[in-house]
Amino acid sequence: MSQGTLYDKVWEKHKVTELPNGQDQLFIGLHLVHEVTSPQAFHMLEERGHEVAFPERTFATTDHIVPTTPEGRERPLNDPEAEEMLSALEENVDENGITFFGLESGKQGITHVVAPELGLSQPGMTVACGDSHTATHGAFGSIGVGIGTSQIRDVLSTGCIAAEKQNVRRVEVNGELGEGVYAKDIILKIIQELGVDGGVGHVYEYGGSAVRDLDMEGRLAICNMSIEGGARAGYINPDETTYEYLKGREYVPEGEEFEELKQYWESIRSDEDAEYDDVVEIDADGIAPMVTWGINPGQVIEIDDPIPAPEEFEARTDREAAEKALEHMDHSPGDTMEGYDVDVAFLGTCTNGRVKDFEVAATVLEGRQVDPDVRALAVPGSESVRKECERRGIDQTFIEAGFQWRQAGCSMCLAMNDDSLEGDEVCASSSNRNFIGRQGSKDGRTVLMSPAMVAAAAVEGEVVDVRDHFDTELPSGTNRAEEVAD
Numbered sequence: 001m002s003q004g005t006l007y008d009k010v011w012e013k014h015k016v017t018e019l020p021n022g023q024d025q026l027f028i029g030l031h032l033v034h035e036v037t038s039p040q041a042f043h044m045l046e047e048r049g050h051e052v053a054f055p056e057r058t059f060a061t062t063d064h065i066v067p068t069t070p071e072g073r074e075r076p077l078n079d080p081e082a083e084e085m086l087s088a089l090e091e092n093v094d095e096n097g098i099t100f101f102g103l104e105s106g107k108q109g110i111t112h113v114v115a116p117e118l119g120l121s122q123p124g125m126t127v128a129c130g131d132s133h134t135a136t137h138g139a140f141g142s143i144g145v146g147i148g149t150s151q152i153r154d155v156l157s158t159g160c161i162a163a164e165k166q167n168v169r170r171v172e173v174n175g176e177l178g179e180g181v182y183a184k185d186i187i188l189k190i191i192q193e194l195g196v197d198g199g200v201g202h203v204y205e206y207g208g209s210a211v212r213d214l215d216m217e218g219r220l221a222i223c224n225m226s227i228e229g230g231a232r233a234g235y236i237n238p239d240e241t242t243y244e245y246l247k248g249r250e251y252v253p254e255g256e257e258f259e260e261l262k263q264y265w266e267s268i269r270s271d272e273d274a275e276y277d278d279v280v281e282i283d284a285d286g287i288a289p290m291v292t293w294g295i296n297p298g299q300v301i302e303i304d305d306p307i308p309a310p311e312e313f314e315a316r317t318d319r320e321a322a323e324k325a326l327e328h329m330d331h332s333p334g335d336t337m338e339g340y341d342v343d344v345a346f347l348g349t350c351t352n353g354r355v356k357d358f359e360v361a362a363t364v365l366e367g368r369q370v371d372p373d374v375r376a377l378a379v380p381g382s383e384s385v386r387k388e389c390e391r392r393g394i395d396q397t398f399i400e401a402g403f404q405w406r407q408a409g410c411s412m413c414l415a416m417n418d419d420s421l422e423g424d425e426v427c428a429s430s431s432n433r434n435f436i437g438r439q440g441s442k443d444g445r446t447v448l449m450s451p452a453m454v455a456a457a458a459v460e461g462e463v464v465d466v467r468d469h470f471d472t473e474l475p476s477g478t479n480r481a482e483e484v485a486d
């Protein structure tokens, strides 16, 4: 039984009661809604004649199905199913008085990019969304949980869900990341070591000097992929980096109220002597850029390591998964990923679609050209990210290099819009899932990596080690430069 962790404290503060079935009734502080998973829940609500209990705690955006070109966004949308989902959401938010960051709002984007940048996600909250990547918000020191349709209905009508408390595993990442190595590489390393099911029954508390050193964008990328490691949620204790990021954002109170909030935020940090159900240590110094070789995020290696042979895995299921992966990806064991031909480069998503991600990739692209055989897509995670990149001229670096510069959405992460792989194309992708068919083509092949590595792959037309191929000094992705010694 763990004591004194942030998870325990935040859970206790939001627990309404214990239910007869042993689960807890948990109050949800922030409910995020998107067009794919909400229509049915609103419908269920209507059927029962219920109203939305806390419209002021509910915020909606549209992300999965939206086209990413200005022409594509003209209404009605070309795809009737997409139009139906979007219109349903528009009607539902209208009828229920819910704030909606729609296509015309200038604030539209991926749920897990929009809520953090507006300051909606704050430490010590419970955040729920009908989306498996809701753990992203844990980067602020909140409990973010992905929920299904009937739970969306429950949150809409009562502000609560029935949930089971999980065990807490501390994932302690100490040391310093080398140049060209980023938060994305840390989380891929964690998933490599603990497995895609390693987190089942747990939430992950990420800590250690390498995590403390990360900027908020990096922390968001790590928490985002908790679900890929099987964890129900993932979080990082809030600190000065968190508070500095939040200060001045649209939904964050100012002045005295901010100071009061900060006291609450400090109080919910895990205690020094908190007990964890499990502690795992990872050495950041040793991490190289990570790339997936297979068809789940755990089938991942360091860029210069050989692709494993099925016999190297102990469990039969892992051996079978490796065989399937080798066949789908057309690899032979012992090969490295370096030199694997790439047809598409995709930069964006709720993992790596933030300003810092584009900034890092732009450093790699500066003065260089995308390989003529590569289709390269830059899709900002939100319209605010797009505008900020344009204000800084980052978009020009992408465009001059030969990238298509798009509007915000999930895009080719899961191809619910027109952005899709074709045939057996290989995509160097900054996203979080490499399942077969994920990017819109059943034969398509996804290689997950950091934004710097995606940019390098776009230029070279193949998977490369960003550290070897470029002499530019790469931005670090940490807050060390700005940090005042403490």
Ligand SMILES: CC(C)[C@H](C(=O)O)[C@@H](O)C(=O)O
Residues within 6 Å of the ligand: 036, 037, 064, 130, 131, 132, 133, 146, 414
């Ligand atoms: C469409 C949505 C429900 C889904 C999720 O739950 O995560 C999507 O965002 C994904 O990444 O696969």
Ligand code: SF4
Residues within 6 Å of the ligand: 063, 064, 110, 131, 133, 349, 350, 351, 409, 410, 413, 414, 431, 432
């Ligand atoms: S960007 Fe990808 S992972 Fe994130 S919410 Fe959209 S589809 Fe899901």
